[in-house]
Amino acid sequence: MPLENLDDTAITILNAASRRFLHYGFKKTTMSEIADDCNMSTGNLYRYFPSKLDIAESFVRVLREETIAALRAIVSDGALTPAEKIRRCIRHKFRVAYDRFHNNAKAYELSGELIVERPKLAIEWESAEGLIIAQILAEGEERGDFFVGDATRMAKIIQDTVFRFTGPTVIHEGEYNDIEEELDAVLELALDGLKCRAARNR
Amino acid sequence: MPLENLDDTAITILNAASRRFLHYGFKKTTMSEIADDCNMSTGNLYRYFPSKLDIAESFVRVLREETIAALRAIVSDGALTPAEKIRRCIRHKFRVAYDRFHNNAKAYELSGELIVERPKLAIEWESAEGLIIAQILAEGEERGDFFVGDATRMAKIIQDTVFRFTGPTVIHEGEYNDIEEELDAVLELALDGLKCRAARNR
DNA sequence: CGATTTAACGATCTATATATTATTCAGGCC
């Protein structure tokens, strides 16, 4: 994890801020608390981050990079069929969303607050994940498993399909296993659609 | 439209309240304003509705009954294939959601406020629509167009699939035609899945 | 006696004054 291109002091600040964000939430941690934790003045924080919100953005960005890395690992796994890669990617997204909502309230809140102020980030991240899905779809089309057409467009369609389970704003009610089972059913129907079109176009 | 089983005075109250809800929103209309519009006292309102929120519930319930009626009309149309019925039902739901969000801010707000206080209503309405979808699916299975299995369960899966476009909390960005086109693509993939399964099971 | 009013109560909103906090910048330190 390169933590982007931040120098040592910035990483110190980011770590101190992250600890407080996770314990007390974004709004309840103050810049002077972060500065105290780092044995520096508040003014100095602004030499490394333009604003408090930018510290939060870096914090969430690190979390996102972890999930992106996990998705890439799935894509690189040569033992998996394209369909299985998509299943695992989507399940992973759901697991992260569910876990953050149920077991990590402060991180969930922080994501929400950040997206309100920086809506472009949600779009940026959704299209980053879209690229990964598109890659798998293209692989599936090459093997003859799927009929995809424009892979980027079809990736968006898959993301829309599972939005209820993986979207940022959704509240998950009920047991984890029950919801995952329903997600699997939704995704399987779409995958059958892709397979069906491949068979039709052969 | 029977307006449920309300007597004349209750309907007078509901109409007066509805007008104010649509013009000024739920929070900004007061019980005394509603009472004044009806030439009665505030206390008397409570002979016909247990609370202000219950007036709002009746108001939204009327709107819902209109959409349910529209969906039923689609189901009864003998000239349509089951697949076409589903397309039209889902498009109708989207159109209503989009229109309310963009052209009827007060009604959109009111729905949101009501659902926060009465979450069970959302579930009630979603399952009412689910029944209609299930009916179409069963018809499609009988004709051999679809393989459905448990129609109620499959209806839920279809609802999940298009949730991003028809769900209650979703904000629709972009042009109507662009979004509807994407919705069509999402739904068509799921329908192809159902058709594919029918062909496979034949 | 059923239908309605009116006054009273408690909860909720509003406006305002106060205090905290994010951010800046004129300087100090090494």
Place this chain on the structure above:
DNA sequence: GGCCTGAATAATATATAGATCGTTAAATCG
């Protein structure tokens, strides 16, 4: 001169007093 500090500033949050509003129930009307 690069790095940092800490007081000053402007924006935001908190607290509170006052007003408004939803709700209730005893009293009134027909």
